[in-house]
Amino acid sequence: MASFKEFFQTEVKPALMKELGLKNSFAVPNIVKVVLNVGAGEAVTNKNVIAKIQEQISTIAGQKAVITKARKSVSAFKIREGLAIGVKVTLRGDRMYEFLQKFITIVIPRLRDFKGIGDNAVDAHGNLNIGFTEQTLFPEIEYDKVDKLRGLQITVVTTAKSKEKGRLLFEKLGVAFKK
Numbered sequence: 001m002a003s004f005k006e007f008f009q010t011e012v013k014p015a016l017m018k019e020l021g022l023k024n025s026f027a028v029p030n031i032v033k034v035v036l037n038v039g040a041g042e043a044v045t046n047k048n049v050i051a052k053i054q055e056q057i058s059t060i061a062g063q064k065a066v067i068t069k070a071r072k073s074v075s076a077f078k079i080r081e082g083l084a085i086g087v088k089v090t091l092r093g094d095r096m097y098e099f100l101q102k103f104i105t106i107v108i109p110r111l112r113d114f115k116g117i118g119d120n121a122v123d124a125h126g127n128l129n130i131g132f133t134e135q136t137l138f139p140e141i142e143y144d145k146v147d148k149l150r151g152l153q154i155t156v157v158t159t160a161k162s163k164e165k166g167r168l169l170f171e172k173l174g175v176a177f178k179k
Helices: 004-020 048-061 093-110 163-173
Strands: 031-039 066-069 084-091 128-132 152-158
Touching: 004 093, 004 163, 031 048, 031 093, 048 084, 084 093, 152 163
Parallel strands: none
Antiparallel strands: 031 084, 031 152, 066 084, 128 152
16 A cells, blocks of 8 residues: 555545646645644643653654643642653654544544544634543554553644635545534
């Protein structure tokens, strides 16, 4: 099978040019980056949580994840400025396309009772935002080695200028939306 990047260049881009009526190939919406993010509020009480999450996200993304720290202190949540409260990874280039291929062809179909992604998943700037309740949907994660199910946020940033163009881009890539 050809790579997802080649699929995007040879099939998706020309189809978008035709459907949007664009003459310049640089005006076609592109994917800029994919960001995976996990917030870990429990890291306030358990310091080992961040290391486990970082290991899992690095395994999913195929790239080392970065620990995010609190910018402000929030006494209601017992968070101090500089405390590690999450993990994120930003994918670009070939790794981004590899991740998208896995995400669209393997992970999304694994969702239980999946009827399509909601219309509100694409924002006004054409970016796709999806939240998952568990990390075990990804094939790299072994269920037996997971200490706790944690949520995961995925953002796919595009150059689309509107919600309609962003949705059209994701439909051409193979993302199923609710009717």
